[in-house]
Amino acid sequence: MITIGEQVTRDLTETTQVCVIGSGAGGGAIAAELAEGGVEVVILEEGGYYTSKDFSSDARGAIPQLYRDAGTSVIMGTPAIIFSEGRCVGGSTVINGGMCWRTPERVLHRWQREFGLADMTPEKLAPFFAKVEERINVAPQSPESLGKGDMLFKQAADKLGWLINHNRRNQKNCTGEGLCVFGCPTDRKQSVLVTYIPRALGKGAKLYADTRAIKVKTENGRATEVVAEVLDRKTGKKRHTLRVKAKVVVLAGGALQTPCLLIGSGLAKKSGQVGKNFLCHPNVKVVGVFEDEVRYWAGVHQGHQIHEFLEEGILMAIGGVPPALVALGLPMHGRQSLETMELYNHMLVAGALVDDTTTGKIWRAPWGQPMAFYQLDQVEIERLIRASALICEVLFTAGAKKCYLPFTYLQEIASMDEIPKIYEAGIKPSEMEVLTVHALGTTRMGRDPRRSVVNGFCECHEVKNLFITDAGAIPTSLGVNPQETIMAIAIRAGQYLLENRARYLV
Ligand SMILES: Cc1cc2nc3c(=O)[nH]c(=O)nc-3n(C[C@H](O)[C@H](O)[C@H](O)COP(=O)(O)OP(=O)(O)OC[C@H]3O[C@@H](n4cnc5c(N)ncnc54)[C@H](O)[C@@H]3O)c2cc1C
């Protein structure tokens, strides 16, 4: 039931009940929910269809295949923030780390208070989280899959008396290959590619890969048709046009692409909120170097997360960063870089994400692609500096001899005693290396059509029969990894459609 670009030899028109744009966390989950409820679904995915047979541990092959813009997307601001997202069947879930957390209660309370989302209580959402967890096999990592790096990290956090939690990941018998960000070679990571997509297809859904939706058409205020371009995978050029006539259209292209599509279609303009309220959980990373070999790539990354500082908006974990990407982030070049990378087996890379306290925006460039701007505010800058210092504390406690820092003019420190330098260096935003893999909030959910784009069931306030079930619907920073939240709100929207079938789908 998957049609790839090169199999399409002429312009096509499909007629279906629901057209879902994007096959990642939000798109895959709602597509399966609806197809299993007996609804006809057509899924459009701009990226290619790849399976574990195609995945490669070589960054040069894997990244252009699975990542948008070959992983080189940038969010403008000072500093510019490096941003990565998936562009393939299964979306970012194919390349993500598999961490799965329910939306924290304090976040849901905020949604109720600030966005009038009265039904978004932990109790009422619990069945949706439970269903997602069952579908994508969320479970703690088995001890055998954890490596020495994770053990060192855990022991150090325990020694410091910090709360460190066993991670919950969507995996089945994960063997700890540590290649999650290049696509799991053994299908043990239960991404949307191997869970929700086969479920949807098994119930008759159709999926067009290499197919980019470029316009959503409406009639009398209702979404009626999607116009898409079937692309040549090698050149990215249009080969044919696909039109999908549908009773309901679901946008799930992610928090950058969906507002861009809405703007390009001239939809949902009244609220003035499309593309605003962009959140991104800014991240920093620190590389610890140890006397003995750590071989932190041997074993699953993020077997644990430090949750001691969640209330301060800081979450810490070790990261599965492959050598090519570690080398890119080191504050050196040439021979020095080569010599340092020879110590790769002695390294442990740890990172922190911080809660957003400001927002950025997305707009549509004249060439039809989204542009993003996000300026860190003072609170976030201080959090990122504190997070870097805390990571150094845990790495030195674990036995590191040196830590490479994400700052231009303070590139390394060699002991715990030097940590105060991080606070005293007067680090400016332009001197920080910041990255993110969590874009959220650009078509946010809420009760008030003047402050939000979609309602609590993800239906667009201004366009009936148009739903948005991706990361853009999340109204606030989460402070934890977002995929489970996205999937839960997506299947909740799916259930709402099934319960109101007569109104939407007949
Ligand atoms: C490297 C990395 C590690 C991460 N680690 C974790 C983690 O451990 N835990 C966690 O919870 N989250 C993690 N995340 C984040 C998480 O994967 C995303 O937040 C989540 O997948 C977003 O879901 P989504 O549905 O909004 O978009 P995506 O899952 O990104 O899916 C969107 C899909 O829509 C397609 N698309 C976009 N526009 C169009 C269009 N116009 N037409 C057709 N198709 C289109 C895209 O190609 C893409 O495949 C990580 C992300 C990355 C990149």
Ligand code: SF4
């Ligand atoms: S650690 Fe390896 S086996 Fe486990 S999910 Fe990641 S890539 Fe797959």
